[in-house]
Amino acid sequence: MSGKVRIPVLVAALVAVLALLPLPLAGPATAADGPTVKLSRSQAGTGGSVTVSGSGWRPHTLLMMLVCGQATPSRGVIGGTNSCANGDGRAVTTDARGGFSKKLPVAEPPVPCPCVVHVATVTGARADADAVLQVAGHAVEPLPAEASGGRLSVLTDTRLEGASGLLTWFGAPPSRTLVFTVGNAGSSAIKNPVFQVGTSHGVFAPQWDDQQWRGTLGPGKKARIRLPVELAAGAHGDYTVSLKYGGKVLAEQPWGVGRPWGVTLFWILVCLVVPAAVFRAGMAVVERVRPRRAGGGARGRGRRLPRLPRRLPGFGAPGSEPTPTSTLPWFTPDSDPGTAAGRLSAPHDDSPTSPTTPTTKGPT
Structure with a gap:
């Protein structure tokens, strides 16, 4: 076989071998699906702190971090939050990529270890993850055996x-x-x-x-x-x-x-109605207890207007025509009847004498 024929054969064999080999990934290996939690160190004493970091969480989600006892990542926190140091927990919010990083103080949980750092969502869909933490100086007891049979x-x-x-x-x-x-x-x-x-x-x-x-x-x-x-x-x-x-x-x-x-509305009505009722009751008591003035009662009461006469002077009986008012007698001075004053004051002979004018009787 000539050299020109061997070169294509070798190239084809090399390509076939490379195709059978696994190709390396272009980037770093992807993490498993679901949220994950990592600690800066796996052991710490009470009073210290560890940096808790996570990834794979929902973006902009509020999380709670707790140190819990009687727990493992496989079985979770057996006693729930009653097995955690709730007073020393910390809250953290994930970023836009679903990651976070924050320091957590190490505290002894109320139950013995094995212990974990338990991270769980506060609101929304439930999600949690655990990371093993050895609390130095804290008691360690085996976990209770799982119930055999039904699960x-x-x-x-x-x-x-x-x-x-x-x-x-x-x-x-x-x-x-x-x-x-x-x-x-x-x-x-x-x-x-x-x-x-x-x-x-x-x-x-x-x-x-x-x-x-x-x-x-x-x-x-x-x-x-x-x-x-x-x-x-x-x-x-x-x-x-x-x-x-x-x-x-x-x-x-x-x-x-x-x-x-409804409770708030009830108390608002009570605050409005009760004072009004008490005020009205108090005013009624004051009105009843207040002393009266002699002869006239309370101030401003008991005064009466003078009674008008049934028939005014100069008016006849009810239903009759009013009587005309009498003319006053004219003062007649001693003067000559022929004068102008006598003519004005003396009545005419042909006029009838007014019934109300008194007649002067002279000496006979």
Whole structure:
């Protein structure tokens, strides 16, 4: 075989060998799906701090970081937030890429280790991740053994059913129904399981209430479970309903409760109506107790206008024509009748004498 023929054969063989080899990635290896948490160091003592960084979270999401005991990344926090140092937790918000980095003070949890740094979302869809942390000087005890046989797990997302009524608007206890579907992933049946339903306000630890579901769940079977949830009277704000079974939190559901404005309206009406009623009652008592003045009663009362006569002078009986007023007698001075003054004052002889004019009788 000539040299010109060997070169293409060698090139073809080399290309075939390179095609069988795995090609290197262009960039760094991608992380597994879901949120992740990393610590700057895996061991620290009480009073120190570690830098917690994470990636793969939802952008612009509020997270809570806690040091928890009796927990592992595989089994999670067995006792829930009751096993965490809640007073020394820190909140952090993810950036636009879903990452964060913040220092967390190391504190001893209320239960023994193994311990983790537990990071979970505060609002929105539930998501969490754990990173192993050895708290120097803190007690270490083995985790409780997992229950053999049946094992429950939530198959679908939980939800709260129900609505607030008129009585809730006036301060009655808000109530809902927690609905979820569970399946038995174990090898034996589970009879009458006891669930724990907890309600928490804000960042406070939930208050747990034991509720038993009547029924038997065989291996590989599933069931739809409904459990009642009720808050205290007058409760309002953002709450979280948690479901726990066998010491492990199975699901969490946010619950926003409106303010009972009917109570506020009631107190406003009380503040307006009661003072007005008290004022009116006080005025009635003062009016009754106040002393009266003699002869006239209270001031400004008892004065009467003078009674008018039934018939005024110069007027006749009711219904008759009023009598004409009499003319006053004219003063007649002693003067000559022939003068102008006598003619003005003396009456004419042919005029009748006024009935009201008195006649002077002279000496006979």
